[in-house]
Every structure is written in C-alpha cells, then in structure tokens.
Amino acid sequence: xxxxxxxxxxxxxxxxxxxxxxxxxxxxxxxxxxxxxxxxxxxxxxxxxxxxxxxxxxxxxxxxxxxxxxxxxxxxxx
Amino acid sequence: xxxxxxxxxxxxxxxxxxxxxxxxxxxxxxxxxxxxxxxxxxxxxxxxxxxxxxxxxxxxxxxxxxxxxxxxxxxxxxxxxxxxxxxxxxxxxxxxxxxxxxxxxxxxxxxxxxxxxxxxxxxxxxxxxxxxxxxxxxxxxxxxxxxxxxxxxxxxxxxxxxxxxxxxxxxxxxxxxxxxxxxxxxxxxxxxxxxxxxxxxxxxxxxxxxxxxxxxxxxxxxxxxxxxxxxxxxxxxxxxxxxxxxxxxxxxxxxxxxxxxxxxxxxxxxxxxxxxxxxxxxxxxxxxxxxxxxxxxxxxxxxxxxxxxxxxxxxxxxxxxxx
Numbered sequence: 001x002x003x004x005x006x007x008x009x010x011x012x013x014x015x016x017x018x019x020x021x022x023x024x025x026x027x028x029x030x031x032x033x034x035x036x037x038x039x040x041x042x043x044x045x046x047x048x049x050x051x052x053x054x055x056x057x058x059x060x061x062x063x064x065x066x067x068x069x070x071x072x073x074x075x076x077x078x
Numbered sequence: 079x080x081x082x083x084x085x086x087x088x089x090x091x092x093x094x095x096x097x098x099x100x101x102x103x104x105x106x107x108x109x110x111x112x113x114x115x116x117x118x119x120x121x122x123x124x125x126x127x128x129x130x131x132x133x134x135x136x137x138x139x140x141x142x143x144x145x146x147x148x149x150x151x152x153x154x155x156x157x158x159x160x161x162x163x164x165x166x167x168x169x170x171x172x173x174x175x176x177x178x179x180x181x182x183x184x185x186x187x188x189x190x191x192x193x194x195x196x197x198x199x200x201x202x203x204x205x206x207x208x209x210x211x212x213x214x215x216x217x218x219x220x221x222x223x224x225x226x227x228x229x230x231x232x233x234x235x236x237x238x239x240x241x242x243x244x245x246x247x248x249x250x251x252x253x254x255x256x257x258x259x260x261x262x263x264x265x266x267x268x269x270x271x272x273x274x275x276x277x278x279x280x281x282x283x284x285x286x287x288x289x290x291x292x293x294x295x296x297x298x299x300x301x302x303x304x305x306x307x308x309x310x311x312x313x314x315x316x317x318x319x320x321x322x323x324x325x326x327x328x329x330x331x332x333x334x335x336x337x338x339x340x341x342x343x344x345x346x347x348x349x350x351x352x353x354x355x356x357x358x359x360x361x362x363x364x365x366x367x368x369x370x371x372x373x374x375x376x377x378x379x380x381x382x383x384x385x386x387x388x389x390x391x392x393x394x395x396x397x398x399x400x401x
Contacts, residue, residue, distance in 0.1 A: 043288065069185075
C-alpha cells in the first residue's frame with residue numbers, strides 16, 4: 001500500500017467542485033501524475049497528484065478536513 | 079551568475095526588507111513576512127541584511143545553481159537536501175555550480191528564507207526588489223516565481239560558509255502562538271465584554287491568510303457600543319469614515335473574524351481597527367500555518383517598546399556571534 005501525502009498545509013477536498021464526484025473511488029486506476037484531490041490554502045487550490053501508478057484504495061483524510069504538510073491523504077495499491 | 083528554478087513551490091517570491099515610503103500612495107511596504115529570518119539568512123551568507131532573497135511559503139522550490147556560492151535557509155523548519163545530501167537550516171553552506179537544492183515536507187513554521195551570497199540581483203522598483211504581484215512591482219516582472227525562471231545573483235563572499243545560528247537565537251511562534259496587541263484609536267467602539275472576550279478566546283488561523291492579511295476564526299463575535307452612524311461611514315457597526323490602516327493593525331469586518339494587515343496590505347479603508355500587533359511579533363505571524371491556535375495578549379506602549387528593544391538586542395547578538 002502506498003500513501004499519498006499532502007504537499008502543504010490547508011483544507012483537503014476529494015472533489016473538483018462540491019457538486020462533482022470525487023476524483024477517485026476504490027478500485028479506480030491511478031496513473032502517475034493523476035490528481036486525487038485538492039488542498040486549499042491562501043485562496044488557491046493546489047492539485048494533489050499521485051507520483052506513482054496503481055489502484056485507488058481509499059481517502060484517509062476526510063473531505064473538507066484541515067491537513068498538515070506530509071499528512072496521509074489517500075492510499076493506493078501500486 | 080544565476081539560480082535556475084526547476085520547481086517554483088507555492089507563491090515563492092523575491093523579497094528584501096521592503097519599500098517603505100509609499101504607503102500613503104497605496105503602495106504597501108512589502109518585504110519579507112518574517113524579516114528577522116530574512117536578515118539572519120543574509121548575515122549567514124555575508125550579505126548586507128537588506129539584500130534580496132527568496133521567500134517560500136509551505137512548500138520549498140527546487141533550485142539549480144549556475145555558479146559557486148554560499149547559501150543559508152532560515153525561518154520555518156523544512157528538511158532540505160543539496161544533491162540528495164541533508165543540510166541544516168539556520169546555517170550557511172557552500173554550493174557548487176550545477177548542484178540542486180530541494181526541500182521536503184514542512185515540519186513547523188510557514189515560510190523559509192533562502193539567502194545566496196551576493197544577493198538576488200533583479201531590478202529594484204521604488205528602491206526595493208520585493209515582489210508585490212498586485213502592483214506588478216519587484217521580483218521577476220513583478221510576479222511570483224515560476225518554473226524555468228532564471229534569477230540573477232550578485233557577486234558574494236565565498237568565505238561565509240560553515241556558520242550556524244545558536245538555537246536560542248532562532249525565533250518561531252509558540253503553541254498556542256502568543257501575539258501581543260496594543261489597543262488603538264477605535265478600541266472604545268467595543269463593549270467591555272467584547273474587549274475582554276477578544277483576549278480570552280483562542281483563535282485559529284484561517285486558510286485564506288496570506289501576505290496581505292492574516293485572518294483568524296473561532297473566537298466570539300465582537301459586540302459594539304451603540305452609536306449614531308457617522309456621515310460617510312457604512313451602516314455596519316464595524317464601519318468607520320474611511321481612515322488609514324497601519325502595518326499590523328487588526329480590522330474586524332462585521333465584528334466576526336479579525337484580520338491582521340501584513341506586508342502587502344491595503345493602506346486604508348472603512349473598517350475600524352481595534353489595535354495593532356506590536357512590531358516585535360509581526361515576524362511570528364509570517365510563521366503561522368493555517369488552523370494553528372493563537373492567543374492575543376494585551377500590552378501597553380512601554381511593553382511594546384521593550385519587546386522591540388529585546389528583538390533588536392537578539393539581532394545584535396547574532397551579528398556579534400557571526401561576525
């Protein structure tokens with residue numbers, strides 16, 4: 001299992017917009033460079049990208065949760 | 079003669095100590111959010127304290143050096159590597175042309191300051207190299223750093239490598255961070271209960287806090303003394319007839335979320351300001367992450383000036399120890 005960590009502190013979101021589906025769901029294929037969520041800080045949304053390819057397992061941090069840099073946001077199976 | 083930016087980080091910008099003297103024209107003082115850290119980084123690499131360096135917030139950039147120089151990184155705690163080899167913060171080290179400096183995850187604090195011997199040599203605007211993106215002043219074309227930027231660097235002193243600032247002379251916010259406040263002109267707009275509540279409550283840093291202002295949430299809403307709406311002021315009890323804002327002043331629009339105006343703030347407007355963060359504590363705000371706890375602490379003018387003198391003494395000591 002591989003962790004995807006937050007690059008910076010802020011608020012974590014699973015979805016590109018509140019009315020949209022989450023970026024990934026369990027079992028989805030993930031390619032290196034895929035966006036799996038957003039972190040909002042300083043009125044900016046930063047894409048959180050997977051550095052490796054695999055199969056999406058689950059979000060660890062909740063949608064809308066405050067996160068710190070290095071915190072695990074999601075897990076995938078390489 | 080240059081730094082090449084392989085990865086920009088987030089809102090990384092060229093900053094020096096700022097461009098005072100134009101605030102009355104609406105041009106903010108700008109400069110490093112943590113000027114103490116910026117000064118110390120410059121001292122470590124043998125630069126004048128007002129030389130320009132890079133300010134990076136929450137995420138470090140990746141920098142490739144095009145010439146030999148001495149580098150120091152101060153401010154937030156963020157692990158860094160030079161060609162994969164770990165380097166210490168608050169210390170100066172030699173870098174060879176072609177080497178790459180990269181950063182890991184932020185551990186504490188919010189902003190790092192990267193000084194390079196010789197200083198960043200972009201073109202100054204109105205006497206400063208500090209980047210003010212809204213006014214397109216300073217830095218590279220008046221904007222924050224982007225991937226592929228080539229940043230010019232002056233000629234420095236290569237002999238300053240190998241120095242370290244003792245940990246007792248480094249400064250960062252506590253937990254919760256204590257920010258000292260001098261009540262100001264509009265303090266009497268608040269009821270006594272609101273005046274006390276402001277200092278009793280624990281506030282948290284809002285995620286939208288940036289170089290213009292730091293917003294705080296979580297404390298009780300402020301209650302205002304009843305008044306007749308002055309001619310020219312807005313209808314909300316937090317409105318005033320437009321006035322000047324100072325660096326560090328605390329406005330509370332609608333009485334709900336205090337905003338501390340920082341280096342890139344507007345210079346005036348129609349909100350009352352209950353007071354100001356004392357100058358000695360403004361650097362600490364530059365090191366606050368979103369969602370961290372803050373307590374405001376009431377001080378008087380004498381305490382504020384003593385705190386300013388303590389900060390100056392600390393800086394003097396660093397100058398002496400690194401001389």
